[in-house]
Amino acid sequence: xxxxxxxxxLVLASSLLPGLVIFFLPxxxxxxxxxxxxxxxxxxxxxxxxxxxxVFHGSHYETRLPLLPGLDLLLRADSLSxxxxxxxxxxxxxxxxxxVGYLEGSPNRSRFFGFFSxxxxxxxxxxxxxxxVTFLLFYELLTLATYPLIxxxxxxEARRAGRTYLIYTVAGGTLLLLGTVWLYTLTGxxxxxxxxxxxxxxxAHHAALIIIFVLLIAGLGVKAALIxxxxxxxxxxxxxxxxxxxxxxxxxxxxxxxxxxxxVYDVYGVQFSASLGVTLPLAIVAAATIIYGSxxxxxxxxxxxxxxxSTVSQVAYIVLGIAIAGPxxxxxxxxxxxxxxxxxxxxxxxAGNLAETLGIHKVSEMNGVGRRMPWTMVAFTVAxxxxxxxxxxxxxxxKWHLGLGALDVGQGWVIFILAGSSLLNAAYFLPxxxxxxxxPPPDSWPAERSFGRRETAWALLAPPLVTAFLTLALGLLASxxxxxxxxxxxxxxxxxxx
Amino acid sequence: MSDIHWPVIVILLPLAxxxxxxxxxxxxxxxxxxxxLGVVACVAGLGGQVVEQGAQRYAVxxxxxxxxxxxxxxxxxxxxxxxxxxxxxxxxxxSSGYFERARYGQDRARHFWPVWLFLWTALNALFLSxxxxxxxxxxxxxxxxxxxxxxxxxxxxxxxxxxxxLLVSLLGSLFYLLGVALxxxxxxxxxxxxxxxxxxxxxxxxxxxxxxxxGLLLKTALFPLHFWLxxxxxxxxxxxxxxxxxxxxxxxxxILLRLWLEVFPFANAALAQLLGLLGAAAVFWGGFQxxxxxRLKMLIAYSTVAQLGYLFLAFPLASITGWxxxxxxxxxxxxxxxxxxxxxGNILYFGGHDRIADLDRVVQRLPLTITAFALAGxxxxxxxxxxxxxxxxxxxxxxxxxxxxxxxxxxxxxGLLSAAWVFKVVGYAFTRSEVPHEARAVPxxxxxxxxxxxxxxxxxxxxAPWLLALLEIxxxxxxxxxx
Numbered sequence: 001x002x003x004x005x006x007x008x009x010l011v012l013a014s015s016l017l018p019g020l021v022i023f024f025l026p027x028x029x030x031x032x033x034x035x036x037x038x039x040x041x042x043x044x045x046x047x048x049x050x051x052x053x054x055v056f057h058g059s060h061y062e063t064r065l066p067l068l069p070g071l072d073l074l075l076r077a078d079s080l081s082x083x084x085x086x087x088x089x090x091x092x093x094x095x096x097x098x099x100v101g102y103l104e105g106s107p108n109r110s111r112f113f114g115f116f117s118x119x120x121x122x123x124x125x126x127x128x129x130x131x132x133v134t135f136l137l138f139y140e141l142l143t144l145a146t147y148p149l150i151x152x153x154x155x156x157e158a159r160r161a162g163r164t165y166l167i168y169t170v171a172g173g174t175l176l177l178l179g180t181v182w183l184y185t186l187t188g189x190x191x192x193x194x195x196x197x198x199x200x201x202x203x204a205h206h207a208a209l210i211i212i213f214v215l216l217i218a219g220l221g222v223k224a225a226l227i228x229x230x231x232x233x234x235x236x237x238x239x240x241x242x243x244x245x246x247x248x249x250x251x252x253x254x255x256x257x258x259x260x261x262x263x264v265y266d267v268y269g270v271q272f273s274a275s276l277g278v279t280l281p282l283a284i285v286a287a288a289t290i291i292y293g294s295x296x297x298x299x300x301x302x303x304x305x306x307x308x309x310s311t312v313s314q315v316a317y318i319v320l321g322i323a324i325a326g327p328x329x330x331x332x333x334x335x336x337x338x339x340x341x342x343x344x345x346x347x348x349x350x351a352g353n354l355a356e357t358l359g360i361h362k363v364s365e366m367n368g369v370g371r372r373m374p375w376t377m378v379a380f381t382v383a384x385x386x387x388x389x390x391x392x393x394x395x396x397x398x399k400w401h402l403g404l405g406a407l408d409v410g411q412g413w414v415i416f417i418l419a420g421s422s423l424l425n426a427a428y429f430l431p432x433x434x435x436x437x438x439x440p441p442p443d444s445w446p447a448e449r450s451f452g453r454r455e456t457a458w459a460l461l462a463p464p465l466v467t468a469f470l471t472l473a474l475g476l477l478a479s480x481x482x483x484x485x486x487x488x489x490x491x492x493x494x495x496x497x498x
Numbered sequence: 499m500s501d502i503h504w505p506v507i508v509i510l511l512p513l514a515x516x517x518x519x520x521x522x523x524x525x526x527x528x529x530x531x532x533x534x535l536g537v538v539a540c541v542a543g544l545g546g547q548v549v550e551q552g553a554q555r556y557a558v559x560x561x562x563x564x565x566x567x568x569x570x571x572x573x574x575x576x577x578x579x580x581x582x583x584x585x586x587x588x589x590x591x592x593s594s595g596y597f598e599r600a601r602y603g604q605d606r607a608r609h610f611w612p613v614w615l616f617l618w619t620a621l622n623a624l625f626l627s628x629x630x631x632x633x634x635x636x637x638x639x640x641x642x643x644x645x646x647x648x649x650x651x652x653x654x655x656x657x658x659x660x661x662x663x664l665l666v667s668l669l670g671s672l673f674y675l676l677g678v679a680l681x682x683x684x685x686x687x688x689x690x691x692x693x694x695x696x697x698x699x700x701x702x703x704x705x706x707x708x709x710x711x712x713g714l715l716l717k718t719a720l721f722p723l724h725f726w727l728x729x730x731x732x733x734x735x736x737x738x739x740x741x742x743x744x745x746x747x748x749x750x751x752x753i754l755l756r757l758w759l760e761v762f763p764f765a766n767a768a769l770a771q772l773l774g775l776l777g778a779a780a781v782f783w784g785g786f787q788x789x790x791x792x793r794l795k796m797l798i799a800y801s802t803v804a805q806l807g808y809l810f811l812a813f814p815l816a817s818i819t820g821w822x823x824x825x826x827x828x829x830x831x832x833x834x835x836x837x838x839x840x841x842x843g844n845i846l847y848f849g850g851h852d853r854i855a856d857l858d859r860v861v862q863r864l865p866l867t868i869t870a871f872a873l874a875g876x877x878x879x880x881x882x883x884x885x886x887x888x889x890x891x892x893x894x895x896x897x898x899x900x901x902x903x904x905x906x907x908x909x910x911x912x913g914l915l916s917a918a919w920v921f922k923v924v925g926y927a928f929t930r931s932e933v934p935h936e937a938r939a940v941p942x943x944x945x946x947x948x949x950x951x952x953x954x955x956x957x958x959x960x961x962a963p964w965l966l967a968l969l970e971i972x973x974x975x976x977x978x979x980x981x
Contacts, residue, residue, distance in 0.1 A: 066963040068888060073960075111865075137882040144876065147921075154930035162925070170917050173881070174910050181894045181906075 007051055008063045008075035008128050011085070012121055014044040015092070019117025025110045034100050037113055041093040044124075048089045051077055067133065071184070074191060076130030079491045080265070080334075084127035084258050087338050088250045091345055092120045094463045095250075098349055099242035101459025102356060112152055116243075118145035119251055126255045132180050132190040132267060135259060139176065139223075142255055143169040149243040150236050161235040168222050168232040169252075176219030179212045183267070186212075192262060194494040196269025206276060209268075213278045216263050223256030224319060225312045227289045233312060234296075237304040241352025244304060248311045249345035257318040257337060264322050265495050274325045283323035287417045289316035294424035301362050303351050306428060307344070313421060314340045314387065321402050324414060327496040329405025334488040335478070336398035339386070342470045343394060346383035349464035350376050357456040359447025363432055368441025373455040377436050379468035384429045386471045389422050394474040397485065504544035505556045505569040508579065509623045511536050516615030526611040527594050533615055534590035537622075541576075541583040545968075548576050553972030555628065568689065570628035572972025577825065577965065578625040578752055581832050585744050586618055588951050592840050593737040595941035596847070606650055613650075617643035617741070624749050630678050630761070631688040633753050634671065637717070641667035644746050647738040648730055659733040666716060666726045670750070673713025680706035681761075694760045707762050714757075717750035720773075720810060721780035724803045728787075731799035736843020739795065743802045743839060744832040751809055751828070755821075758813070759975065767814075774814035778908040780807025785915030789922070794842045794852035797919060798835070801878065804912060805831045808893070811905050815896045821975045822966055823892030826958075829965070830877050830885025833955035837874040840948035841867045844940045858926040866945040868927045873952035875920030877959070880913045885958025 018040035025033050051061055054077075061077040077085070099116065103109055122145050125138030143166075151162035184190055186205055189197060198209060222229045233253070237244050247253065264273050264282075273279050293313025300306040317340065321333015353376045354360040354369065370377040386393035389400075399418055406414035451457055478485045515533025519526040548554055553572035560566070571579075593614070597607035620643055624636035645667060649660035682688050684703065685696045697703055712723075719727040727747070731739050758765060784804025791797040805827070812824035844867040846852050849860035861868040877884035890909055897906035958965070969975075 065960070067960070068891065068962050069966060137887075140881045141883070144881065148928060151925070151928040154928050159925060159928065162928070163921070166917070166921055170914065174914060177890075178894070178906070178910060181891060182898050185895055185898045 004054075004059060004061050005063050007047065007054075007061050008077060011044060011047045011051065011128070012075070012125055014047055015040050015117045015124065016121040019114050019121065022110055022117060023114035027107070027110055030109075033110065033113060037096050037100065037117070038093075040117065041089070041096045044089045044120075045093055048082075048085055052082055052086065055079070055082055062130065070188070071133055071190070072131070073137070074130035074134050075125075075128045076192075077128060078130075078192075079487065079494070080261065081127045081129075083334065083338065083487060083491070084254070085124055087254075087341050088120065088123045088127060091246070091250045091341060091467075094466055095242050095246050095345070097459055098245070098352070098463040099240075101457050102240065102242050102352060104457075104459075108152065111148065112240075115145050115148045116246075119149060119246065121145075123251045123255060126258060129262075130192055132183065132192070132262075135262065136173075136176055136180050139255060139259065140173050142223075142252060143173060146243075146247065146252055150239045150247075152240055152243065153238070155238070158238045161232075161238045164235050165232045168229065172219045172222030172229070174219070175215045175222075179215030179219060182208070182215070183212050190267075192266035194266060196265070196267055196272050198268055199272040210276055210278060213263070213268065213273070213276065216267075217260060217282065220256045220259040220263065221285075223252050224260060224315055225253055225256070225289075226285055226316060226319065227292050227312070230289070230293070230312045234305050234308040237302075237308045241304075241348055241355065244308075245345045245348035245352070248308070248348060249341040253311060253315050254337065254341060257315050260319050261322050261334070261337075270322075270325050270330075270495055279323045279325045283320055283325075283411070283414075286316040286320035286323055287414065289313065290320065290417055290421045291424070294421050294428065297428045298424065300428075301364055303354070303361060303363050303366070303432075304348070306363060307347050307351060310347075310387065310425070310428070311340075311344055313424075314344065317398060317402065320414070320417075321398075321405070324402070324406050324409060324411055326405045326409035326411075327492045328408050329402050329414075330492040330495065331485065331488040332398050332401030332403075332405055334491060335401065335484050336395075338484060339394035339398050339471075339474060342467050342474060343383045343386045346379055346464050346467040346471060347387075349460075349467065350380040350383070353456050353460050353464065356460060357449055357451070358445035360445065363435070365442075365446060366432060367435050367439040369435075370437040371441055372445070375455060375461055376464060379464035380436070381433055382468040382471055383464075384433060386475070388425045388429060389418075392472075392475045394471045394478075397475055397478045502543065502547075503556065504540060504547055505554065505571055505626050506558065508537065508540045508544055509569075509619060509626065511540055512615045512618040512622065516612045516619065519611040519615060523608040523611075526608060527598060530590055530611040530615065531594060534587045537618065538583045538587050541579050544571060545576055545580065548572070548971055549968070567632060568628035569626040570690075571626055572974050573969045574752075574755075574825070574972075574974035575625045576971065577829070577969055578748070579622060581748075581829050582618070582621050582625070582745055584954070585741070585832050585836050585951070588836055588840075588947050589737045589741050590614075592740075592843075592944055592947040595943040595947075596735070596737055596843060598941075606652070609650060610647070613643050613646045614741075617647065617746075621745060621749055625752065628690055629688040630681065630690060630693070630757070633756075634675050634678055637674065637750065637753065638671045640746060640749055641671060641717070644742060648734045648742070650738065651733060651735045655733045659730045662726050663730045670713045670717040673709045673716070674753075675713075677706040677708075677710030677713065680709070690756065690760055694763075697761055699764055703762075707757075707765065710757060711754065714750045714754040715776075718747050718754065719803060719806060720776050721783050721803065721807060722776070724780065724784070724806075727803060728796055728799040731802060732793065732795040736795075736839050736846065739799070739843075740836040740839035743799070744836045747802070747806060748828055748832065751806070756974075759821075770813040770816060773810045774905060777807040777810030777813070778905070780804060780810070781908055781912035782915070785912055785919075789915065789919045792854055794845060794854055794857070794923065795839070797854065797923070798838050798842055801838075801916065801919065802831075802835060804916070805835070805878065808889070808909070808912065811893055811897075811908060814902065815893065815900055815905060817896055817900065818975045819892050819899075820896040822969055823889050823896060825969060826885060826892060826962065826965070827889035830889055830955050830958045833885065833951050833958060834874040834877040837870050837948050837952035837955060838878075840944065840951060841871040841874070844944050844948060847944070848940050854923060854926075857923065858929040861927050862929075864940065864945065865927075866949050867940070868924065870945075870948035870952040872920070872924045872927075873949075873956055875916070875924065877952075877955035879916040879920055880909075881917075883959040884956045885962075886955070887959050888962045 122142035129135035297309035386395040620639035788800035877886035880886040880890035
């Protein structure tokens with residue numbers, strides 16, 4: 001058996017197969033289902049661990065299956081894909097634990113966990129995709145696997161959100177397809193290559209390349225929720241909390257942002273994109289998204305909606321870091337891919353805990369909740385400070401590099417965007433913390449469930465604590481050997497090396 | 499192995515099976531299923547022969563053309579035979595559940611099997627015919643068998659549908675036959691290979707071409723000649739709808755393709771553009787109408803109108819990639835549409851109605867069926883990984899390469915329209931409806947065949963290189979320089 005060619009497939013299969021089995025499990029087989037879920041998640045983590053070890057020791061993991069004459073389905077582990085694979089497999093394990101606790105006793109759980117596994121399979125596929133057509137395949141699969149999760153509750157509101165989601169993402173996928181096919185007719189290859197594979201193309205094609213860039217970014221921007229393509233995201237928060245967590249931190253939104261990184265780095269190449277003049281407009285869109293998302297977040301009373309708009313804003317940091325087209329800012333963008341995931345998933349876990357335990361859905365109901373659920377709110381607080389960019393937490397590392405990198409390449413205006421966004425972050429997050437910790441609690445909570453002496457179920461409490469701890473660790477250990485920063489620098493070196 | 503006369507066996511076996519079913523009606527299900535398995539095996543045998551030795555020409559009884567009947571099998575015929583065999587097997591298995599226990603009495607089941615096997619005979623003979631007169635004979639047989647199957651449902655709807663279908667079918671073959679007569683009169687042969695050498699543009703040839711194309715378009719139901727299709731396909735019993743949409747309309751398209759490529763290669767670009775335009779109109783009209791329907795089977799039937807439109811986009815694109823794209827569309831549509839009609843059949847069987855607005859009560863209790871519908875829908879709207887995606891990619895690639903991007907636009911918009919109606923239906927699986935009413939359980943064979951056909955439509959997206967290589971045998975679309 002050729003280990004190098006099978007490992008990427010095994011990584012996919014570790015969530016795909018349990019998912020398919022789960023679809024056929026009767027509703028009441030809770031133990032079997034949970035075992036399958038967790039076994040798949042742990043196995044994936046182990047396989048990914050083996051893969052990282054291999055990549056560090058110079059092995060190549062590459063699976064090629066013919067898809068069309070001259071076009072392969074290509075799975076490949078490179079440093080950039082590993083970043084995303086590691087993020088998604090760790091957070092998947094955490095989210096699975098959370099989801100098991102969260103959905104306890106609710107209907108249609110086999111369906112839910114089946115699609116949940118498919119969703120993660122698609123995300124890992126997006127991460128491992130070695131060319132644009134493979135990326136497209138998993139990107140569309142992600143759309144299809146997420147839709148049932150968003151409409152899971154089956155209420156009219158959920159179905160409306162699902163419809164909006166489909167309209168946006170199917171249209172986006174179509175643009176991506178068009179751009180991909182067009183690019184293929186020009187180049188005859190779609191394999192991701194460090195520093196792009198387009199710079200050798202005849203100048204006569206440059207106009208077409210700019211249009212293709214717009215098509216691809218628009219297609220990806222839908223999932224990454226860049227304005228004006230973000231409309232589906234705030235609606236999609238009607239989904240159950242673990243879905244929102246996954247959607248905002250790992251799966252959908254991140255797949256879009258990751259795709260933009262791929263297109264700019266490994267299809268066009270940063271230098272070539274800059275010479276085409278497409279990076280500055282992208283940076284401006286990202287900056288506008290950052291400010292707009294934060295502004296909208298200010299005025300949301302619904303906690304999950306506020307978090308959703310905050311995602312719109314935060315994910316654009318990643319795009320901004322790439323579009324500034326300088327090596328240091330790129331490091332900031334890449335580490336934020338991980339940081340935003342870890343922090344946002346914490347926030348959504350906490351929001352889910354509040355809703356499940358006390359029936360709290362609105363910011364205005366959160367007075368004094370810190371006393372009732374101290375551990376949840378500690379996790380929440382850590383993530384909030386991380387989001388605002390307070391040292392020594394994860395978000396600080398991102399913002400520091402973004403700002404430094406922008407100055408590096410003479411784009412001083414970005415500093416103002418960052419500062420403005422941090423202020424807005426503070427404006428929409430700090431009142432929540434103040435209310436939760438310092439205001440007196442009400443006489444009764446909207447819909448309280450008792451969990452004995454604990455504030456809530458273990459399965460609900462442990463995940464946010466773990467991810468909050470990660471937020472802290474990622475900040476403190478950022479510069480450690482084999483730390484995230486080193487990794488991101490390695491990726492950007494490939495792109496910017498002379 | 500190599501000297502077995504597979505082409506003849508492939509035609510005679512379903513015929514014999516049909517006769518046997520007719521003679522022993524009590525055993526018809528068993529006989530029918532055995533025949534179906536046998537045909538699949540024989541087509542595989544023929545496939546092995548063709549792959550090994552290249553395109554086959556076989557003179558029945560040792561008499562060659564122009565006197566005797568020639569059979570011809572190249573990659574294109576083989577692919578059509580294969581898709582017929584696979585879909586045919588699926589439909590046979592499905593029917594064994596559908597006709598046995600449904601409201602169809604023993605009587606109807608007795609009629610179904612012989613007619614269906616005759617229809618299969620006609621299809622196999624059609625795909626193997628090497629001359630235009632045999633094509634006419636098989637086309638007529640196919641039409642008559644199909645009409646009989648439509649009438650099988652009984653009731654006023656089905657009978658009037660069958661009547662309309664009969665008239666259209668006869669009219670179509672009549673046009674085609676006139677064309678055949680003109681060509682025979684002018685060139686003294688009906689053999690395609692001989693005609694390909696002799697035919698030169700002349701008024702008689704233009705007239706023949708016009709007549710044959712119109713006749714075949716009527717049978718293929720290309721917009722605006724599709725008027726008869728939705729009601730016929732919707733009123734037939736589910737397995738019959740499936741085989742009408744998946745196979746029967748494709749047979750006349752196959753003849754058109756053969757003639758276009760070999761007998762009328764000089765047909766001008768304006769005509770190709772016209773066919774493309776009609777195809778585009780079909781895509782939009784079929785898509786819009788599908789979206790407007792309130793009955794599931796009507797919706798699926800209109801989607802067939804749209805999907806047939808895609809096939810004609812290959813004419814203006816006129817390159818090998820374009821033709822293979824259209825062929826791949828045909829294949830994946832056959833699998834996907836079979837699955838969809840089977841799913842609709844299950845829903846009707848279970849809930850007794852196919853009103854889309856009330857689907858939620860039914861589909862939530864038939865998870866396998868709605869999964870089949872959804873998977874087939876993925877292929878129909880051309881999302882990866884599916885056969886539909888491969889076809890769309892190939893056509894889109896050709897459109898952009900040949901700088902005719904507007905055909906690409908048709909593909910894209912058509913895909914969005916299909917997505918709209920697929921999700922409209924699939925969305926009902928996710929409502930919160932309580933199900934108070936008692937329903938009849940659907941036999942497991944029916945649910946699983948639907949699902950397997952849908953999975954096949956998806957898997958077609960992963961095995962394209964092999965099938966496309968098969969299609970190159972005998973180069974039915976000419977060499978690469980033709981593109």
